[in-house]
Amino acid sequence: MNKKIQEQIEKLLEKAGVKMIGELTVPPKSEMGDVALPCFGLAKKGGVNPVAYAKELAKKLSSEKLRVKSSIIDNVKAFGPYVNFFLNAKVLAEDILEEAAQEKYGQSDLGGNKKILVEFAHPNTHKAFHIGHLRNITTGESLARIFESVGYSVTRVNYQGDVGLHIAKCLWGTERLPNEYAAVRSEGVAERAAFLGQAYAKGGVAYEENEQAKEEVAVINAKIYSGADEKVNKLYQETRQWSLDYFNTIYQRVGTKFDRLYFESEVFKRGKEIVFENIKKGIFAESQGAVIFPGEKYGLHNRVFLNSQGLPTYEAKDLALAELQFKEYHPEKIFHVVGKEQTEYFRVLFKALEFVLPKSRGREVHLDYGWVTLKEGKMSSRTGNVVLGESLIEQVKGKIHEQIQGHDVANPEEVIEKVAIAAIKYSFLRTGVANDIAFDFNESVSLTGDSGPYLLYMCTRIKSILAKAGVAASAVSFPESISPAEKNLLLSLSNFSGVVARAATEADPSQVAHYLLELAHRFSEFYEACPVLNAEETVKSFRLALVKAVLSVAEKGLYLLGIQTVETM
């Protein structure tokens, strides 16, 4: 709810000698008013019937409002247990349009410029980059932007697994595909990435089905950690770079830039040290040849931090990563955007961290997001049943290409790319972060209705109007009569700041997505009902300003989702 409106209502209540209890909401129908004050809380305190109370309060406020000059509130009426306020459209228009025109509209300083890290993407080198990663990046980037807009100092970091068993599997596979390997060395970034996926699949299958291969993979793994074998080093470094080059092309494509790339290879040594240092203190314990953290002591489960070969596992590396991150950035909080299957893992890790690094307590947050599952079944890079991130983008582009036929578009290639990215990002962000997405090519990335292109379409329509209108007069005039469609748009505009704040506190970009959908729909209704360019001068001036404000807020909101607008589509 808009601050100004809230203040006005509070002022009115104060005059009537009533304290503000309960949050303002929006009535289900516009005939019932524009803002609603529920009276359950008020009634409960006084032990009265909320319906009777609302009726009485509305009556009181109605007489009181006469004494509030230039109030934005036109009328007060009781509906059941609610007191509903009718806002004056003209005053609302003057307030909102002025506010929404500001560069910083929607921003706030909730974060107090505190430092936070948003860690996301984390693809592993030598493995496929699939649509799950795409969802992760989309979510992480959007969260980073939302946090920034409410006044946090955000650092985007990416933690990538470039050591570990999966690398060994891939190298094992590479050694068994010598011809393909030789050929791909002279090819492009994408081909190399595809080759690594193939090699990984080969190694992964052999590891599970063949005892000898399993041992060979373990040997390679040890060599990667020790760095003792020149031949392995060389192959490892070369293929590692292939992956990183490829990831960079994708980051660029989806509009994400990282401030710091962390690698497992830079923390595994220190991870091992930390565990050793803390065995004496009794934090970690030996068990069956490995070193574990006894999570069971704390109602969690035990986890292996050093395996029986003495190599650090993911958990030990994460200890060192945390240490490094606190040392480099002194963050207030670190958000790890990681799949929800690791929820229990993080509970144990954060517990162990509290002992090893006491200042981390309460500052480590696991932002769990849901799976992207295929309708035909679960994705698995082992069986090759994965949808690669880029192939999704290409498929969606194909669909848009068909749609765009017959349109007069200036830069079709650029537009198709942008619309495709918008469609995909929106399809990931419209649903709650923690929810799984059952992915289906034909249904999931929609181009109509509740979709990214629908939002972009609102923007291009407005841009088209503004272009035809030419240079607008500097002073905006306000007509006496404002239609319901216009008023709805104004009310939507007034909600933007609150939506962004909520999205930030709940770490949930879908709030912004839903808001934009409503804004776009209300714009479409307005567009049908209210001609802009052919309107009488005063009305035209107002509508142009209104439409400009809508575009401005829409672009701000789309930016928070990581979506760029287009001129034509």
Place this chain on the structure above:
RNA sequence: GCUCCCGUAGUUCAACGGAUAGAAUAUCAGGCUUCGAACCUGAAGACAGGGGUUCGAUUCCCUUCGGGAGCACCA
């Protein structure tokens, strides 16, 4: 087996413990000589089942059924 998450129109998603459970898509019926029809209007269609707490439950608790994930040397 233990722990956690999730069951809302045919389908994909909404709904700070509050008003007549909202959208989109698919289906049916309408709307372009008028700022871009990737749009708009209308119809039909849902809280998995059963208990409980509450003035009030889709929301909280218990339970049954159904789906998913995690639970020692992967990340």
